[in-house]
Amino acid sequence: MSSASRTRILLAAQANKPAETLLPTVPDFGGEATAERFSAVLAGIGGTVVWLDGLGQLGSTLQQLFPEARNTASPLFAGTVPVDAGTPTEVLADIDLAVLTGEIGVAENGAIWLPEANMLHRALPTITQHLALVLDHRRIVATMHQAYAQLPGTGGYGTFVAGPSKTADIEQSLVIGAHGARSLVVLLY
Amino acid sequence: MSHALRADQFLLDADRTTWHDETLWFVREKRDRAVYAVPEFQALRELASQIKDHTLSRLDRYLQEFEAAAQANGVHVHWAADAAEHNAIILAIIRQQGATRIVKSKSMLTEECHLNPYLLQHGIEVVDTDLGERIIQFREEAPSHIVLPAIHLKKEDVGDTFHLHLGTEKGESDPQRLTEAARQHLRAKFLAGQVAISGVNFAVAETGGVVVCTNEGNADLGVNLAQVHIACMGIEKLIPRLTDLGVFTRLLARSATGQPVTTYTSHFTQPVAGKEMHVVIVDNGRTQQLGRPDFRASLKCIRCGACMNTCPVYRRSGGHSYDFTVPGPIGAILSPNIDMKKHASLPFASTLCGSCTDVCPVKIDIHTQLYKWRQVLGEANEIPASKKWSMKFMGRLLASARVYGLSGQFARKALRFLPHGLTHAASFNAWAVARELPEPPQQSFREWYQQQPKPVPQPPQPQVPA
Numbered sequence: 001m002s003s004a005s006r007t008r009i010l011l012a013a014q015a016n017k018p019a020e021t022l023l024p025t026v027p028d029f030g031g032e033a034t035a036e037r038f039s040a041v042l043a044g045i046g047g048t049v050v051w052l053d054g055l056g057q058l059g060s061t062l063q064q065l066f067p068e069a070r071n072t073a074s075p076l077f078a079g080t081v082p083v084d085a086g087t088p089t090e091v092l093a094d095i096d097l098a099v100l101t102g103e104i105g106v107a108e109n110g111a112i113w114l115p116e117a118n119m120l121h122r123a124l125p126t127i128t129q130h131l132a133l134v135l136d137h138r139r140i141v142a143t144m145h146q147a148y149a150q151l152p153g154t155g156g157y158g159t160f161v162a163g164p165s166k167t168a169d170i171e172q173s174l175v176i177g178a179h180g181a182r183s184l185v186v187l188l189y
Numbered sequence: 190m191s192h193a194l195r196a197d198q199f200l201l202d203a204d205r206t207t208w209h210d211e212t213l214w215f216v217r218e219k220r221d222r223a224v225y226a227v228p229e230f231q232a233l234r235e236l237a238s239q240i241k242d243h244t245l246s247r248l249d250r251y252l253q254e255f256e257a258a259a260q261a262n263g264v265h266v267h268w269a270a271d272a273a274e275h276n277a278i279i280l281a282i283i284r285q286q287g288a289t290r291i292v293k294s295k296s297m298l299t300e301e302c303h304l305n306p307y308l309l310q311h312g313i314e315v316v317d318t319d320l321g322e323r324i325i326q327f328r329e330e331a332p333s334h335i336v337l338p339a340i341h342l343k344k345e346d347v348g349d350t351f352h353l354h355l356g357t358e359k360g361e362s363d364p365q366r367l368t369e370a371a372r373q374h375l376r377a378k379f380l381a382g383q384v385a386i387s388g389v390n391f392a393v394a395e396t397g398g399v400v401v402c403t404n405e406g407n408a409d410l411g412v413n414l415a416q417v418h419i420a421c422m423g424i425e426k427l428i429p430r431l432t433d434l435g436v437f438t439r440l441l442a443r444s445a446t447g448q449p450v451t452t453y454t455s456h457f458t459q460p461v462a463g464k465e466m467h468v469v470i471v472d473n474g475r476t477q478q479l480g481r482p483d484f485r486a487s488l489k490c491i492r493c494g495a496c497m498n499t500c501p502v503y504r505r506s507g508g509h510s511y512d513f514t515v516p517g518p519i520g521a522i523l524s525p526n527i528d529m530k531k532h533a534s535l536p537f538a539s540t541l542c543g544s545c546t547d548v549c550p551v552k553i554d555i556h557t558q559l560y561k562w563r564q565v566l567g568e569a570n571e572i573p574a575s576k577k578w579s580m581k582f583m584g585r586l587l588a589s590a591r592v593y594g595l596s597g598q599f600a601r602k603a604l605r606f607l608p609h610g611l612t613h614a615a616s617f618n619a620w621a622v623a624r625e626l627p628e629p630p631q632q633s634f635r636e637w638y639q640q641q642p643k644p645v646p647q648p649p650q651p652q653v654p655a
């Protein structure tokens with residue numbers, strides 16, 4: 001039945017579509033590509049920025065920020081839980097802290113591009129209780145236009161993460177920590 | 190039942206109506222602040238509008254381009270002409286998996302197709318994982334807004350519902366604690382989910398991938414833990430290029446809730462090895478709407494909800510008064526395409542103030558289409574006789590200066606002598622239900638003007654430059 005419907009839909013779309021119009025070119029609108037702007041916007045949506053004096057400081061900074069994290073997963077240091085694409089759900093569900101590398105930061109909205117290749121497991125960034133993303137401050141761009149222009153592709157899966165998981169579904173009261181990570185720290189270096 | 194009658198129900202609780210009105214206006218104000226902070230916002234709206242116009246003008250080709258790219262990524266692509274076929278396809282995929290535990294993130298399309306009740310009839314229960322949708326699912330209600338599905342409820346209502354279904358303490362109404370209870374409850378569902386159903390915000394023809402935007406992370410968590418992902422999309426969700434997302438992601442959340450972007454903007458392109466991804470492409474009346482030149486622009490909608498938040502009628506009548514999956518101004522132009530008779534009153538649920546058109550991020554001429562639907566409905570005899578005849582009568586009256594003058598004279602006299610109970614009778618003067626007629630003046634402007642001394646014509650004076 002599906003293929004008859006395919007034909008029907010395509011023929012109807014062809015018959016009913018309007019005269020062809022041009023696809024516009026989207027300009028680069030410029031904008032402010034600074035760590036200051038990125039940090040201010042991220043703070044406004046519930047995230048935190050912490051500066052590292054280089055990646056060597058990662059371990060000690062995480063110790064300070066998350067003294068209670070028992071189960072940690074990261075490709076950047078030896079976490080307590082090794083995670084890969086085949087890690088079972090029950091194991092993932094107990095992770096307190098995931099520390100992953102972000103690729104591009106977007107100053108206008110605080111979003112960070114996180115491709116599948118940096119996630120260990122696709123569910124890790126949302127199933128972990130807390131998420132820390134390490135980002136090179138030179139990879140901050142001004143807008144989403146510039147971010148997409150820099151993406152080589154989106155891979156099998158990838159997401160722009162902007163702050164911790166949140167909801168305002170009860171009377172428009174903002175609550176941080178809906179289903180995904182309860183907090184987001186961005187470690188800039 | 191007409192929109193007006195259903196709105197009457199909503200209006201019975203005056204305090205709640207005021208609260209609803211103010212809450213949505215608050216969202217509109219947040220939208221304004223976010224929008225004014227982007228200097229090129231108007232240019233982005235124009236670009237978005239042009240990209241969508243262009244996509245519709247090549248829709249058949251982009252659909253095929255998308256299909257080919259998705260298949261090359263290992264994604265199963267299905268086509269559904271209507272809601273019944275959409276539902277049957279999903280049931281077949283679930284059965285093939287032998288799955289019983291289904292999680293679903295927000296998708297207005299599955300609401301439109303009434304997927305949940307259909308699956309339930311076939312013994313399969315779906316858990317809605319968006320917090321607002323879970324609340325109304327417990328209450329067996331329909332969403333009253335496309336972005337804020339439970340916006341008609343107060344926190345005490347949610348507290349009662351969670352007490353009943355999740356065992357939270359009686360009288361608990363703290364949003365933080367209620368959300369935490371839902372988090373724990375839904376986490377168990379995510380961990381056990383076998384099939385995850387999601388909607389689609391954008392489908393990129395170039396990459397064959399779909400983009401899903403959420404704040405809660407429920408789509409990502411559900412999809413990435415399940416064995417099978419089924420993404421459901423209307424044919425109008427397509428955009429040509431990956432870089433077009435730069436335009437749409439800058440518009441969507443700012444227009445919807447005033448956020449700079451949604452927390453998660455997720456690109457699902459290929460399944461993980463050993464897992465499955467399906468995309469169901471649905472028509473369900475959309476190609477028909479594409480063939481209506483006056484109304485096809487409604488297919489550009491990106492479902493941000495801004496037209497609802499700003500609409501003075503929506504804010505004071507509630508989403509349920511529209512009795513259609515998509516309420517508000519955009520719902521009122523989409524619904525008559527689906528069932529003209531049933532939804533005949535919706536294009537009249539508007540003051541035609543045009544605020545919807547002003548805020549729409551893809552520049553749909555919403556209020557013009559509302560006006561045009563009224564003409565179509567009139568031609569098709571789908572407006573109530575009382576409205577039709579009174580409109581005809583007023584049309585005649587206003588077309589003739591003499592009849593207008595006479596009836597004005599008559600009305601000014603009559604209003605002074607007729608009893609209030611008669612001039613304001615709700616049975617034939619709906620306008621006066623909540624309003625007072627003004628004090629009738631002694632004379633009309635025309636009568637007054639004729640009594641004034643005629644001005645003596647002056648010869649034109651040469652203009653002296655200052």
Ligand code: SF4
Nearest residue numbers: 490491493494496549
């Ligand atoms: S019609 Fe425009 S304003 Fe209304 S929901 Fe659609 S995109 Fe948003």
